[in-house]
Amino acid sequence: MYEVIGSATSRAFRVMWLLEELGQPYEHAPENPHSDRVKELNPSGKIPVLMDGDTLLTDSTAILTYLADKHGALTYPAGTVERAKQDGFTQMILDEIEGLLWTASRHTFILPKDKRVPELKDTLIWEFERNIRNVMSRANGPYLMGEMFTVPDIILTQCATWAKVAGFPTDNEAVVNYIKGTRSRPAFRTLLEKIKR
Structure with missing residues (x-):
């Protein structure tokens, strides 16, 4: 189960949309930038943050690329x-x-x-x-x-x-x-x- 951390009016929307496209289950924690929880996970205080089990990822574009590559959808294969x-x-x-x-x-x-x-x-x-x-x-x-x-x-x-x-x-x-x-x-x-x- 993925967890998307960040308000839905932020770039976290991109991550949630991609997960919906992939049909992957996720939980959404609507945190604002620089909240205590966000700063614990990302010292810059920026959102979104993705939790994939114990793995923490930041930056919406990096997250989108990771998820698309991992699930082999919404992207062309690397090296093409x-x-x-x-x-x-x-x-x-x-x-x-x-x-x-x-x-x-x-x-x-x-x-x-x-x-x-x-x-x-x-x-x-x-x-x-x-x-x-x-x-x-x-x-x-x-x-x-x-x-x-x-x-x-x-x-x-x-x-x-x-x-x-x-x-x-x-x-x-x-x-x-x-x-x-x-x-x-x-x-x-x-x-x-x-x-x-």
Whole structure:
């Protein structure tokens, strides 16, 4: 039994969604960043944390990759050209989409007030619009890798939700159509129902 530690509105959502896709049982401990329990497990205080028995893993992308590889699903095999392309999507999304959203969050409510630079957000939004077009121009079908739903699809879909909450533009037609498809997956709908309870 896996345990996913972290609030459902954080990157822990990605891990829970992947476990739903895999049909793997898990328990969810909705801890906030820097809670006492989280700091005991991860000195940085960051979430999510995954417990696989006695094994502790951190960083949502590392966790997703580990689980996909372990269960042989939602990923192409390591050492294949397809996996290299899949990993290329993952890195591009982390660098060019998530990085901007994280910077905006830090300068909105995370950093001490005297360290925030709110004026950065206009530049971040400009970059986001350009970068999301670039990501979607490389998509090869209903999902980023074509017909197969993979790890970067989970990351990009969660980032699109994050972007909307953060006031970033989410009206790019390619993204809107893509997100309709990813969010209509049964595992995604199941997870939303569980979170609402």
